[in-house]
Amino acid sequence: MLIDSQKFSREQHTAHGMLPIAAFARLRDNLIAQPGADDQVRYEVRGGVDARERPLLRLTVSGQLPLQCQRCLKALDYDLAIDTAVRLVAEAALDAEMSDDPDEPDCIAASTELDLVALIEDEILLALPAYPRHEDRDGGCGGMADEAGSKKNSAFSVLSALKTL
Ligand SMILES: [Zn+2]
Known part of the structure; x- marks a missing residue:
């Protein structure tokens, strides 16, 4: 062209x-x-x-x-x-x-x-x-952050479960 x-x-x-x-x-x-x-x-x-x-x-x-x-x-x-x-x-x-x-x-x-x-x-x-x-207003980097977050939560819940024992 x-x-x-x-x-x-x-x-x-x-x-x-x-x-x-x-x-x-x-x-x-x-x-x-x-x-x-x-x-x-x-x-x-x-x-x-x-x-x-x-x-x-x-x-x-x-x-x-x-x-x-x-x-x-x-x-x-x-x-x-x-x-x-x-x-x-x-x-x-x-x-x-x-x-x-x-x-x-x-x-x-x-x-x-x-x-x-x-x-x-x-x-x-x-x-x-x-x-x-990835823009945060578009949901950031999608499932990545959420996955890491839920893993952390489950680790915490295990810890707290141990504490209550
Ligand atoms: Zn991303």
Whole structure:
């Protein structure tokens, strides 16, 4: 999926659809299980300009990724919800244009053959949590904690039973 990025943004083109997760070779290394043919992400790329009429691409990506929980090491379905923008600048100006301001969109080199799949994969990799964990509001790490808890309880009940003897 190659686009002429400047033209795409100037003419406010849109590209959207589904991409198989298996197509993202670099992302696959971050997954706990190899994605099947049905595992896909939904994407939309829209060309436009920022408030100062500078060309940019807006990206939204959503889907579920099988990550590994860093607490219990089991699989974790991570909800991907990317809504971001990248500004297109001449390759030679990339370093100069790059801003540390988190409110400013990242810059990428404009190209007449910009690979959209690679761009989408870059944004997914940036969005991945450094330490994915089951959220407590989703029940934490599930049965693991409960199991340990009930074992502790039974140990206590044995102790208290011994004491009463
Ligand atoms: Zn967990």
